[in-house]
Amino acid sequence: MTWDNHFIILILPRLMKGLQITLIATLCSFALAASLGLVIAILEKTTRGIVHFCVSGIAHFIRGTPLLVQLFFLYYLLPYANITLPALACGIAGLGIHYATYLSNVYRSGIEAIPALQWEACTSCNLTRFQTWRYIILPQAIRPVIPVIGNYFIALIKETPLLSSISVMDMMGEASIFGDMHYRYLEPITMVGVLFLVIGLLARGAMILVTTSLSAFRLRYGKPDNGPKISEYSIEMDSFRDTVL
Amino acid sequence: MTSMEPVFTPDPMIAISDVSRAFKGTTVLDHLSLDIPAGQKVALLGPSGSGKTTILRILMTLETIDSGQILIEGVPMYDTASGTPHLLPENRLRPVRSRIGMVFQHFGLFPHLSVLDNIAFPQIFNGRARKADAKARAHDLLKTVGLGDKAYLLPDQLSGGQKQRVAIARALALQPDILLFDEPTSALDPQRVSEVLDIFNMIADTTGTTMLLVTHEMEFARRFADRILFFDHGQIVEDGPPEIVFTNPKDARTRAFLGLPSLNA
Numbered sequence: 326m327t328w329d330n331h332f333i334i335l336i337l338p339r340l341m342k343g344l345q346i347t348l349i350a351t352l353c354s355f356a357l358a359a360s361l362g363l364v365i366a367i368l369e370k371t372t373r374g375i376v377h378f379c380v381s382g383i384a385h386f387i388r389g390t391p392l393l394v395q396l397f398f399l400y401y402l403l404p405y406a407n408i409t410l411p412a413l414a415c416g417i418a419g420l421g422i423h424y425a426t427y428l429s430n431v432y433r434s435g436i437e438a439i440p441a442l443q444w445e446a447c448t449s450c451n452l453t454r455f456q457t458w459r460y461i462i463l464p465q466a467i468r469p470v471i472p473v474i475g476n477y478f479i480a481l482i483k484e485t486p487l488l489s490s491i492s493v494m495d496m497m498g499e500a501s502i503f504g505d506m507h508y509r510y511l512e513p514i515t516m517v518g519v520l521f522l523v524i525g526l527l528a529r530g531a532m533i534l535v536t537t538s539l540s541a542f543r544l545r546y547g548k549p550d551n552g553p554k555i556s557e558y559s560i561e562m563d564s565f566r567d568t569v570l
Numbered sequence: 571m572t573s574m575e576p577v578f579t580p581d582p583m584i585a586i587s588d589v590s591r592a593f594k595g596t597t598v599l600d601h602l603s604l605d606i607p608a609g610q611k612v613a614l615l616g617p618s619g620s621g622k623t624t625i626l627r628i629l630m631t632l633e634t635i636d637s638g639q640i641l642i643e644g645v646p647m648y649d650t651a652s653g654t655p656h657l658l659p660e661n662r663l664r665p666v667r668s669r670i671g672m673v674f675q676h677f678g679l680f681p682h683l684s685v686l687d688n689i690a691f692p693q694i695f696n697g698r699a700r701k702a703d704a705k706a707r708a709h710d711l712l713k714t715v716g717l718g719d720k721a722y723l724l725p726d727q728l729s730g731g732q733k734q735r736v737a738i739a740r741a742l743a744l745q746p747d748i749l750l751f752d753e754p755t756s757a758l759d760p761q762r763v764s765e766v767l768d769i770f771n772m773i774a775d776t777t778g779t780t781m782l783l784v785t786h787e788m789e790f791a792r793r794f795a796d797r798i799l800f801f802d803h804g805q806i807v808e809d810g811p812p813e814i815v816f817t818n819p820k821d822a823r824t825r826a827f828l829g830l831p832s833l834n835a
Binding site: 442443445446448449450451452453454456460461464465468 | 630631632660664667668670671672674676678679680681682691692695696740741744
């Protein structure tokens with residue numbers, strides 16, 4: 326079998342269609358994982374007794390079973406409970422929930438690194454529970470774990486080909502269909518690999534940008550002489566908080 | 571019959587009645603009762619583990635009590651209906667807690683917020699002021715504690731003494747009736763101690779805030795307080811103005827702690 330550029334021209338339109346699905350699946354499932362993971366982490370920290378047991382029990386269960394099994398469960402078994410979701414929705418839900426349980430551990434490590442004194446200072450300032458979490462604990466807890474979250478994001482990108490096993494037509498799905506039709510796998514699969522490499526590098530670059538802009542923020546407002554005026558400072562702080570949370 | 575009319579006595583600012591607290595079987599507070607009238611400057615002295623810091627933490631609702639009750643100007647902090655005291659639910663506790671402020675030994679500033687925001691945000695969160703007013707007030711308070719030029723620094727860029735003053739300004743910004751200081755001088759250079767004393771006296775003179783201070787420094791306590799409480803094993807063993815407690819205490823443990831000769835010797 327020798328490399329044939331002709332097949333690349335043939336397959337490229339299909340791969341681009343698949344790329345769209347891959348990107349949608351990646352971004353949606355990461356958004357789900359990032360937000361649901363935070364919810365799990367906060368629930369694990371704030372609940373006690375039976376609720377706490379259930380939350381961390383379910384999280385452990387999901388973390389401890391293979392993603393492929395969960396995807397098959399959602400796609401092939403949920404219809405028996407009269408819940409029929411499109412394949413892509415199943416894939417996003419499965420991937421998102423699976424990674425949420427990983428990310429909840431990451432968030433938790435960030436939350437637990439906050440000294441008890443910070444919580445006590447919030448009480449002494451008479452902040453509500455919500456204010457304490459939203460403005461004091463989470464901004465401090467999330468910023469140091471952003472690089473770790475970024476690594477999980479990149480790992481998640483590389484898990485998306487699994488969705489082709491539940492008939493999602495992502496890049497991998499398109500490539501294998503093409504391969505089955507033309508009995509040519511060399512070009513399609515190589516192209517998929519290269520495209521994932523490119524996406525991974527782009528994601529890595531984006532991560533570095535995010536991380537450095539966060540530390541630049543700290544440096545910029547740490548200097549005594551160029552303290553911004555109150556109004557623009559507040560705007561900066563607000564947009565900063567929005568990017569972090 | 572006119573002589574039978576009750577004399578109006580205001581509730582003390584803080585009334586601690588028969589409070590006990592044990593940590594894992596170790597008694598830290600042993601049936602402690604204590605009234606502190608408004609505006610008093612009280613220093614709590616005593617050996618480590620005698621319960622003086624625990625009192626401050628209980629007043630700030632950072633610790634709970636096993637038995638007894640605490641009243642802030644007549645308003646209870648605990649629900650004692652079931653026999654054992656339970657801290658009031660958050661919505662009823664917050665009005666009481668909003669009257670109390672605390673300055674921690676290690677300051678507890680929010681490291682991700684600028685010095686200015688450390689002072690301004692608690693006011694905004696408590697609905698005390700709108701953003702612009704809160705920031706203006708924070709600027710004023712920073713000038714008062716001599717840090718007018720540090721508003722946009724982060725807490726980590728300040729020295730210990732400066733952090734201490736920011737922490738004081740943050741507590742003052744909420745205009746508490748009661749201020750609690752947990753070893754305010756232990757993290758400071760000796761030269762800085764008199765600055766802190768000046769700020770405390772200024773607070774007392776201008777606001778009439780009731781102040782409770784835990785310290786190991788006798789000299790600081792003597793110059794600051796108009797009442798000294800000496801703690802040992804969760805009980806108050808000496809209570810009086812500094813000139814009496816420091817020169818002629820009655821209790822043998824206080825005498826020993828201060829290095830005075832025993833009374834029956």
